[in-house]
Amino acid sequence: MAEDEGYKMEQEQEVELQKHIVGSLPTIFYIPNFITNSEQAQLLHHIYEVPASRWKSLKNRRLQNWGGVVHEKGLLPQDLPPWLTKFTQRIFQQTGLFPSAINHVLINEYLPNQGIMPHQDGPAYYPIVAILSLESPVVIDFTPHLRLKGRTEKEGIAVKGSDNNVTASDDAIVSSNKLICRTDDIRQPCSLLLMPCSLLLFKDEAYSDYLHSIQDSELHRVDKVVNASETLKLEEQKLGDAGETIKCTSSEGQSGSFCRTSTRVSLTCRLVLKVKKNLFKF
Numbered sequence: 128m129a130e131d132e133g134y135k136m137e138q139e140q141e142v143e144l145q146k147h148i149v150g151s152l153p154t155i156f157y158i159p160n161f162i163t164n165s166e167q168a169q170l171l172h173h174i175y176e177v178p179a180s181r182w183k184s185l186k187n188r189r190l191q192n193w194g195g196v197v198h199e200k201g202l203l204p205q206d207l208p209p210w211l212t213k214f215t216q217r218i219f220q221q222t223g224l225f226p227s228a229i230n231h232v233l234i235n236e237y238l239p240n241q242g243i244m245p246h247q248d249g250p251a252y253y254p255i256v257a258i259l260s261l262e263s264p265v266v267i268d269f270t271p272h273l274r275l276k277g278r279t280e281k282e283g284i285a286v287k288g289s290d291n292n293v294t295a296s297d298d299a300i301v302s303s304n305k306l307i308c309r310t311d312d313i314r315q316p317c318s319l320l321l322m323p324c325s326l327l328l329f330k331d332e333a334y335s336d337y338l339h340s341i342q343d344s345e346l347h348r349v350d351k352v353v354n355a356s357e358t359l360k361l362e363e364q365k366l367g368d369a370g371e372t373i374k375c376t377s378s379e380g381q382s383g384s385f386c387r388t389s390t391r392v393s394l395t396c397r398l399v400l401k402v403k404k405n406l407f408k409f
């Protein structure tokens with residue numbers, strides 16, 4: 128049976144999310160093989176087919192914004208293309224987490240030494256994020272922080288950038304050296320290995336009380352990831368790469384770590400509840 132046909136048979140089924148909780152935080156879910164390899168290839172084809180002007184270059188990555196412009200007061204919407212809705216609808220239907228259809232997708236592209244600094248996704252979004260990972264594996268880190276809301280001035284937490292435009296994923300970035308750690312805080316940091324074709328979901332507490340980040344180094348440690356069984360696939364992946372020698376420029380791959388040798392692409396799928404139809408009626 129073709130890979131895609133097998134998938135279609137299961138298409139209508141809702142994923143049993145409880146089975147996909149990883150680690151001690153019940154608001155982080157990891158679903159391996161959410162899409163097939165051929166679907167990954169199709170997505171990459173569409174992502175790289177767009178005109179160069181679709182890409183916005185940031186300091187440490189490139190991104191494409193789909194679904195419209197996110198303003199402080201809501202989304203000025205644009206229809207998502209069918210090659211994206213195929214997957215946003217699947218995420219919506221199978222997870223049952225979003226109250227209505229996903230209407231915004233950010234596509235991030237990271238070179239092997241690029242990452243994303245610790246941040247919280249902006250207030251414009253419904254507090255659930257679905258991240259589809261393509262190509263190179265990476266480790267994503269969740270770090271607890273004090274609630275930002277209402278505490279920023281009093282407790283001296285820096286919140287940068289308030290615009291919810293195309294760089295919305297970068298708003299509410301908290302500079303890591305200003306994080307305040309409380310000794311009585313029982314919340315633990317946690318890390319997950321995101322393999323290609325996997326779906327990461329995080330919501331509620333993981334959304335509002337944790338910052339998430341990806342280190343901008345080629346070498347990523349996997350010895351503490353909460354989805355440890357995924358690390359077995361790293362070996363398979365190496366073999367799949369026709370025996371390519373894995374070498375980091377910075378340092379050789381060591382046990383308990385792996386080297387990112389290729390680009391990673393991720394699709395951050397979210398819902399903006401406030402949608403504006405008319406530009407002049409914000």
Ligand SMILES: O=C(O)CCC(=O)C(=O)O
Binds near residue numbers: 233235267296393
């Ligand atoms: O690429 C990722 O996995 C994370 C992206 C992210 O945090 C964002 O777009 O806000």
Ligand SMILES: [Fe+2]
Binds near residue numbers: 247
């Ligand atoms: Fe984010």
